[in-house]
Amino acid sequence: MRKDLQARRAFVRTMVAVAMASLVPLGAAQAADPVKVGLMLPATGTFAALGTAISNAFRLYVEEQGGTLAGREIQYATVDDESDPAKATENANRLVVRDRVDVLVGTVHSGVALAMARVARQRDTLFIVPNAGAGDLTGSLCAPNLFRTSFTNWQPAYAMGQAALERGAKSAVTLTWNYAAGQEAVKGFAQAFEAGGGKVVRELALPFPNVEFQAYLTEIASLKPDAVYVFFAGAGAAKFVRDYAAAGLKDSIPLYSSGFLTDGTLEAMGGAGEGLITALHYADGLDNARDQAFREKYQAKYGIAPDVYAVQGYDAAQLLHVGLEAVGGDVRKKAEMRAAMRAATIDSPRGAFTLSAAHNPVQDIYLRRAEGNQNLVIGIAAEKLADPAEGCNM
Amino acid sequence: MDLTTFLIQVLNALQYGLLLFLVASGLTLVFGIMGIINLAHGSFYMIGAYMAFVLTSMTGNLMLAIALGIPLAFALGALLEKLLFVHLYKRDHLEQVLLTYGLILIFEELRSLAVGDDVHGVAIPALFSASIPLSETLSYPVYRLVISAVCVVLAVGLYVLIQKTRLGMMIRAGSHDREMVQALGIDINRLYMIVFALGVALAALAGMLAAPVSSVYPGMGASVLIISFVIVVIGGVGSVWGALVAALVIGFADTFGKVLVPELAGLAVYLVMAAVLLWRPEGIFRKG
Numbered sequence: 001m002r003k004d005l006q007a008r009r010a011f012v013r014t015m016v017a018v019a020m021a022s023l024v025p026l027g028a029a030q031a032a033d034p035v036k037v038g039l040m041l042p043a044t045g046t047f048a049a050l051g052t053a054i055s056n057a058f059r060l061y062v063e064e065q066g067g068t069l070a071g072r073e074i075q076y077a078t079v080d081d082e083s084d085p086a087k088a089t090e091n092a093n094r095l096v097v098r099d100r101v102d103v104l105v106g107t108v109h110s111g112v113a114l115a116m117a118r119v120a121r122q123r124d125t126l127f128i129v130p131n132a133g134a135g136d137l138t139g140s141l142c143a144p145n146l147f148r149t150s151f152t153n154w155q156p157a158y159a160m161g162q163a164a165l166e167r168g169a170k171s172a173v174t175l176t177w178n179y180a181a182g183q184e185a186v187k188g189f190a191q192a193f194e195a196g197g198g199k200v201v202r203e204l205a206l207p208f209p210n211v212e213f214q215a216y217l218t219e220i221a222s223l224k225p226d227a228v229y230v231f232f233a234g235a236g237a238a239k240f241v242r243d244y245a246a247a248g249l250k251d252s253i254p255l256y257s258s259g260f261l262t263d264g265t266l267e268a269m270g271g272a273g274e275g276l277i278t279a280l281h282y283a284d285g286l287d288n289a290r291d292q293a294f295r296e297k298y299q300a301k302y303g304i305a306p307d308v309y310a311v312q313g314y315d316a317a318q319l320l321h322v323g324l325e326a327v328g329g330d331v332r333k334k335a336e337m338r339a340a341m342r343a344a345t346i347d348s349p350r351g352a353f354t355l356s357a358a359h360n361p362v363q364d365i366y367l368r369r370a371e372g373n374q375n376l377v378i379g380i381a382a383e384k385l386a387d388p389a390e391g392c393n394m
Numbered sequence: 395m396d397l398t399t400f401l402i403q404v405l406n407a408l409q410y411g412l413l414l415f416l417v418a419s420g421l422t423l424v425f426g427i428m429g430i431i432n433l434a435h436g437s438f439y440m441i442g443a444y445m446a447f448v449l450t451s452m453t454g455n456l457m458l459a460i461a462l463g464i465p466l467a468f469a470l471g472a473l474l475e476k477l478l479f480v481h482l483y484k485r486d487h488l489e490q491v492l493l494t495y496g497l498i499l500i501f502e503e504l505r506s507l508a509v510g511d512d513v514h515g516v517a518i519p520a521l522f523s524a525s526i527p528l529s530e531t532l533s534y535p536v537y538r539l540v541i542s543a544v545c546v547v548l549a550v551g552l553y554v555l556i557q558k559t560r561l562g563m564m565i566r567a568g569s570h571d572r573e574m575v576q577a578l579g580i581d582i583n584r585l586y587m588i589v590f591a592l593g594v595a596l597a598a599l600a601g602m603l604a605a606p607v608s609s610v611y612p613g614m615g616a617s618v619l620i621i622s623f624v625i626v627v628i629g630g631v632g633s634v635w636g637a638l639v640a641a642l643v644i645g646f647a648d649t650f651g652k653v654l655v656p657e658l659a660g661l662a663v664y665l666v667m668a669a670v671l672l673w674r675p676e677g678i679f680r681k682g
Binding site: 044045046048049178204205206207209210211212214215216217218219221222224234235238239242243246247248249252253264265267268269270 | 395396398399402403406407409410506511512513514515516517525527529531532533534535537538607608609611612613614617648649650652653656659660
């Protein structure tokens with residue numbers, strides 16, 4: 001394996017040397033060289049649609065700027081990460097070492113993103129995370145070269161905890177899959193909820209990706225809490241909401257969640273999701289011109305409405321733009337570029353946001369209500385919420 | 395846990411167990427009786443669920459979709475047997491694993507091309523969409539009880555088919571000694587084709603019935619494959635009753651595992667499996 005990699009590296013070096021030697025004078029070529037962006041996103045598997053949205057929106061932003069950022073043409077190298085953490089290190093190395101990208105962008109799956117962060121750190125390559133919500137990325141693994149334009153699992157959950165209190169809940173039961181994202185979310189919810197005087201009476205967790213909820217629904221019914229907080233996404237979310245409604249619990253015990261419960265799953269819930277309250281950093285029906293323009297352009301180009309993932313991809317490109325502008329397109333000025341990105345205010349479709357010291361968005365978390373196939377904004381659950389970035393020493 | 399809650403949990407366990415039997419029943423035939431290691435069993439389940447989704451959106455009625463879907467699945471099974479599986483009976487298990495694993499990949503890719511990667515819901519037929527109140531906060535969906543009833547009917551039907559009919563006798567004989575059955579003038583190839591197609595149709599039926607409660611989504615077949623093998627192995631390879639008992643045991647282990655030892659919920663099923671196999675290495679009901 002390693003030998004293979006070394007051989008490949010040697011081969012690449014030779015090829016690059018040959019190519020360089022045959023080129024016209026180096027100095028002249030430099031300024032016109034494109035900036036290489038490595039997009040490592042899922043193109044197949046469960047998260048394929050999310051990866052496509054991120055990639056589409058990233059490219060949309062670059063095209064809006066005429067295909068160049070700060071005068072440098074943008075060239076893409078892409079890898080399908082298959083949302084497989086086992087292949088993540090090798091895939092990231094293909095972009096960082098073989099293709100020598102100037103910036104690495106990815107991905108959806110947190111386990112894959114953690115592996116990418118280690119590769120980016122070793123090589124000191126600029127790394128922008130357009131989705132993965134693992135707290136560690138801007139926590140214990142935070143680094144000067146690592147930026148995130150999405151969220152931490154903690155953020156919407158914490159905001160939902162505050163909102164649940166405001167909506168009159170005193171006791172709550174939490175339920176999630178027993179994996180990192182779910183645990184981080186439940187922790188955030190419980191922190192806010194208990195800080196405000198509420199009590200989490202039971203924390204339930206089932207093994208990922210088990211979707212047999214009936215035993216837990218019976219537990220919830222016998223505990224009779226004021227509210228239930230869950231963290232589920234995708235097919236499991238659709239099934240949970242259907243089961244929750246079919247068990248008659250939806251009318252008696254309010255169900256709260258981070259927005260992923262109802263993003264892209266409302267149609268599959270077949271009406272059972274109607275009226276659900278969730279918290280997220282993006283919503284349908286935002287009253288802001290930036291969002292409306294973004295939605296129209298995205299819809300016109302790709303034929304479908306953009307979602308939260310598209311927004312995060314779009315903002316990843318915006319953040320890169322800020323960095324490149326600050327150094328006049330010279331990516332070798334790493335420190336200056338990163339300082340500019342750290343200080344950036346991104347004019348996002350979700351509403352403007354800044355970055356925390358750990359490079360995670362400090363953003364408004366919206367409260368949304370599901371209506372039809374939309375999650376309409378009904379208020380702000382937490383204003384300018386920053387992740388506590390536990391374990392980050394930067 | 396008070397008595398009401400306990401009784402509801404027992405109902406949950408029974409209902410889940412019966413659902414598992416439904417899912418595993420097709421595998422009991424193909425793996426248990428024909429001896430083919432069919433990793434694509436989950437794919438047939440997935441195909442059933444997607445057929446329910448597509449046919450329901452075309453016809454507007456799940457029951458009509460199921461009525462159309464069963465013959466389609468049977469035909470698919472017969473076709474696959476004629477083209478592919480017929481070559482496997484005399485080969486070893488490794489080659490069966492390779493072929494059926496290949497089928498998983500092909501069916502997932504075809505599914506992705508035909509229907510896409512989104513999660514879809516299937517509406518419960520209006521007739522069964524009600525819920526029965528069990529306690530002041532909890533009610534039980536009628537559709538789940540209907541699924542349970544279908545499972546019981548299927549279990550009895552399969553038992554009668556295998557143990558009491560002429561076809562069943564030939565199937566059992568064929569699983570013991572292929573050559574001898576052939577020598578007695580029975581068309582073993584046709585027989586195996588029927589059994590295999592029946593297995594596929596059962597898996598697809600399970601998918602179609604489960605679609606309204608589980609939604610349809612990419613990779614859904616993988617979620618039922620392992621548990622199906624667990625049930626067939628615990629029950630004793632080749633025994634329909636064994637599979638039913640094993641499914642119920644697993645249903646109880648899973649439900650009460652989640653309630654009583656939540657930290658080990660994911661392990662409960664496999665601990666029970668290990669215990670049963672230590673006690674009876676050939677499963678609860680040995681092959682006669």
